[in-house]
Amino acid sequence: MKILTCPMNGPRNIDEFQSFGPVRAEPDPDRTADADWSRHLFRAENRKGIVVEWWRHVPSNYFFLAERDLVTNEVLRTFDASERWAHP
Amino acid sequence: MMAEYSALSLLANALKGNKDWKPAWRKPDPKASYDVIIIGGGGHGLSTAYYLAKEHGITNVAVLEKGWLGSGNVGRNTTAVRSNYLLPANTRFYEHSMKLWENLSHDLNYNVMFSQRGCLNLAHTPAQFDDYARRGNAMRHLGVDAELMTTAQIKRLIPALDVSDSARFPVVGGLMQRRAGTARHDAVAWGYARGADRRGVDIIENCEVTGFLRDGDRITGVTTSRGDIRAKKVAVSVAGSTGRVMRLAGIETMPIESHVLQAFVTESLKPFIDTVVTFGMGHFYLSQSDKGGLVYGGDIDGYNSYAQRGNLPVVDEVMSEMLALFPGLARVRMLRSWGGVCDMSMDGSPIITTGPLPGMYLNCGWCYGGFKATPASGWCFAWTIAKDEPHDLNASFTLDRFHRGLVIDDKGQGATPRLH
Numbered sequence: 001m002k003i004l005t006c007p008m009n010g011p012r013n014i015d016e017f018q019s020f021g022p023v024r025a026e027p028d029p030d031r032t033a034d035a036d037w038s039r040h041l042f043r044a045e046n047r048k049g050i051v052v053e054w055w056r057h058v059p060s061n062y063f064f065l066a067e068r069d070l071v072t073n074e075v076l077r078t079f080d081a082s083e084r085w086a087h088p
Numbered sequence: 089m090m091a092e093y094s095a096l097s098l099l100a101n102a103l104k105g106n107k108d109w110k111p112a113w114r115k116p117d118p119k120a121s122y123d124v125i126i127i128g129g130g131g132h133g134l135s136t137a138y139y140l141a142k143e144h145g146i147t148n149v150a151v152l153e154k155g156w157l158g159s160g161n162v163g164r165n166t167t168a169v170r171s172n173y174l175l176p177a178n179t180r181f182y183e184h185s186m187k188l189w190e191n192l193s194h195d196l197n198y199n200v201m202f203s204q205r206g207c208l209n210l211a212h213t214p215a216q217f218d219d220y221a222r223r224g225n226a227m228r229h230l231g232v233d234a235e236l237m238t239t240a241q242i243k244r245l246i247p248a249l250d251v252s253d254s255a256r257f258p259v260v261g262g263l264m265q266r267r268a269g270t271a272r273h274d275a276v277a278w279g280y281a282r283g284a285d286r287r288g289v290d291i292i293e294n295c296e297v298t299g300f301l302r303d304g305d306r307i308t309g310v311t312t313s314r315g316d317i318r319a320k321k322v323a324v325s326v327a328g329s330t331g332r333v334m335r336l337a338g339i340e341t342m343p344i345e346s347h348v349l350q351a352f353v354t355e356s357l358k359p360f361i362d363t364v365v366t367f368g369m370g371h372f373y374l375s376q377s378d379k380g381g382l383v384y385g386g387d388i389d390g391y392n393s394y395a396q397r398g399n400l401p402v403v404d405e406v407m408s409e410m411l412a413l414f415p416g417l418a419r420v421r422m423l424r425s426w427g428g429v430c431d432m433s434m435d436g437s438p439i440i441t442t443g444p445l446p447g448m449y450l451n452c453g454w455c456y457g458g459f460k461a462t463p464a465s466g467w468c469f470a471w472t473i474a475k476d477e478p479h480d481l482n483a484s485f486t487l488d489r490f491h492r493g494l495v496i497d498d499k500g501q502g503a504t505p506r507l508h
Contacts, residue, residue: 001399015401019391021345021506035491042434042490042503043341046331048394070346070394 001073006057007064007080020054022047023065023084050076052084091197092286112278113157113285118292121318122150124473125310127297127333128326129153131162131273131459132451134280135466136325136473137289138196143467144474147288150319152312154296158277161328164396164428165459166351166385168364168375170207170268171232174223177484177496178437179230184481185464186232186267192463198279200271201378207268207364208237208245210413212257216368220263227265237262246361248414256412257369270364270375276462300337307337307447323449323473328429330452337445342452343434343490345505347388348427349456350398352406354420356380365413372409381423384410388430388456390506398427430456435495436508440468440482449473450487455508 005011027040050069055078056062065084067076091097092110101108124140126133129151140146153159169189171182193199211217217236224234239259243251251259281291292314301309301316309318326333331342357380364375371387386406389399403425411418433439433453438461440451451469454461468482478485484496490503501507 014399015404019506021392038491039341042343044331044343044345044434044505045341046345046392048332048346051392053391070392073393073395073399 001075004055004066004075005078006060006062007078008062009057009060012057016058018056018058020056020063022051022053092282093197093199112282113291116290116292118150118152118290118295118312118314118317121309122290123148123319124321124323125149125317125319126151126323126325127310128160128324128329129157129281129291129293130160130325130327131277131280131462132327132454132465132469133323133325134277134284134291135462136323136451136469137284137291137466138280138287139467139470140474141284141287141289143470146474149284149288150290150292150317151284152295152297152310152317153291153293154313156293157281157291158274161428161430161458162277162462163274164351164426165273165456166373166375166383167270167273167377167459168207168268168373169202169271169460170265170364171460172207172209172223172227172234172263172265172268173498174226175496175498176226176230178498179227179232181464181468181481181485182460183230183232184467185461188463188467189271189460190267192271192276192279196279196283198275198282200275200279202269202271203378204267204269205363205375206264206266207366208242209263209366210242210259210368211261211263212259212369214260217261220261224263233265233267235264235266237264245363246365248360248416249365250413250415268364270377272378273459276459280462280466297333297336305446307445320447321449321473322447323451323469325451325469327431327452327454327458330431334450337448339444343439343487344431344453345392346394346429347391347432347506348393348395348398349385349388349430350402350406350425350427351383351385352403352425353377353381353383353423354417355423357382357420367409367413369412370405370409372406372413374410374413382417382420388432388506389427392506394429396427396429398425430454430458432456432505432508434490434503434505435497436499436501437496438465438485439487440465440472440485441478441487442472442476444487
């Protein structure tokens with residue numbers, strides 16, 4: 001992993017990026033039970049394989065998603081978050 | 089009983105052409121059942137087996153290792169041993185480990201080359217120096233040695249260190265633990281393995297656990313690449329693969345993420361530095377091995393990873409940090425670099441506990457500080473397995489502390505594993 005292709009800025013040096021970890025569904029804090037909320041905060045699936053992660057291109061402060069294999073470090077694709085969640 | 093390794097046995101074997109040495113551990117086939125199975129033949133698994141046999145008389149034990157003994161993180165770390173923590177739960181635990189280290193070569197009759205050469209944390213701002221004073225006082229309050237050092241004292245101790253005002257981050261002082269140091273990591277694995285083997289423990293290499301045998305909720309054994317093995321108690325000690333092994337038992341989430349930590353060694357140099365030194369304005373630590381190579385490392389790679397190799401930005405950062413401290417090393421050649429997968433826990437502290445299922449015991453979450461914990465981790469885990477309850481020293485290292493608001497967050501980083 002030396003170069004990551006940012007959906008907005010194109011291929012850039014990996015130095016310019018910061019990982020924010022795997023995408024996780026956030027429960028509604030007002031409706032969820034305490035046990036489920038603490039599970040959300042403190043537990044991780046930590047899959048060995050392909051995961052979808054948040055990354056940030058630091059100079060442009062642009063957050064996007066990447067599909068990456070955690071065993072080989074191969075990035076399968078990067079895409080804008082709107083592909084996964086339509087803008088409201 | 090004459091010690092197996094002694095000046096006398098060395099001489100006797102030398103005269104006989106070194107043909108009579110026994111292998112340090114046997115290569116037994118697994119039995120159908122054991123009292124205790126320990127999954128993971130790393131430092132912690134082996135020391136657990138050793139203390140189960142030595143302290144609790146439980147010898148019908150198997151250690152299952154999927155690769156060869158010592159192939160994981162016990163052979164991949166930078167060998168530093170210290171007990172300079174801030175929070176009491178950590179300080180007491182690591183100080184117990186330090187005391188076991190101080191007698192380990194004698195206890196094991198195996199030279200683990202434990203060298204109490206000291207560990208110095210450098211401070212680069214007055215605020216950081218104050219923070220070190222606080223940590224040093226917290227350590228001394230619990231009976232652990234700590235002393236603040238001035239820049240002039242540090243210059244005498246480490247002549248090669250750039251302590252000038254023109255340094256990138258000038259040194260304003262440091263916190264020294266004199267009893268800290270280094271040990272030969274492979275010898276630790278081999279010494280514990282032999283000690284456990286001679287007391288009757290079966291160390292079974294190339295035996296990968298592929299699943300758990302169950303009776304309802306209760307764990308009653310494991311399925312492995314070498315057949316099913318039953319046991320009254322199954323202990324999991326597989327830091328680096330904890331999530332994967334626990335998933336085999338149906339536990340889908342853990343307070344752990346896997347990250348890779350790199351380490352480096354240079355070509356051999358003449359005696360250059362006789363202490364362990366850490367950088368305070370980044371993450372960097374360095375010591376010199378007995379062979380002469382500088383052994384050093386920095387931060388984890390910054391993203392989740394199961395790859396036992398690292399990325400280039402961290403290599404670049406570690407080298408920059410080294411040169412910020414030791415400009416004279418600019419032309420020293422790096423010999424090797426490698427990576428190990430670490431269990432980064434949500435609060436930076438480990439887990440040694442009964443459960444989470446009946447018949448199961450769990451030891452994990454060592455972040456990148458597991459090597460120094462090897463003796464106390466095994467000692468406490470053996471106690472927990474033997475008595476079905478934690479010792480006072482590991483009573484805080486529970487799995488449910490996160491849900492109960494009892495996190496042990498020495499760095500105060502919050503529930504973000506990559507920041508610990």
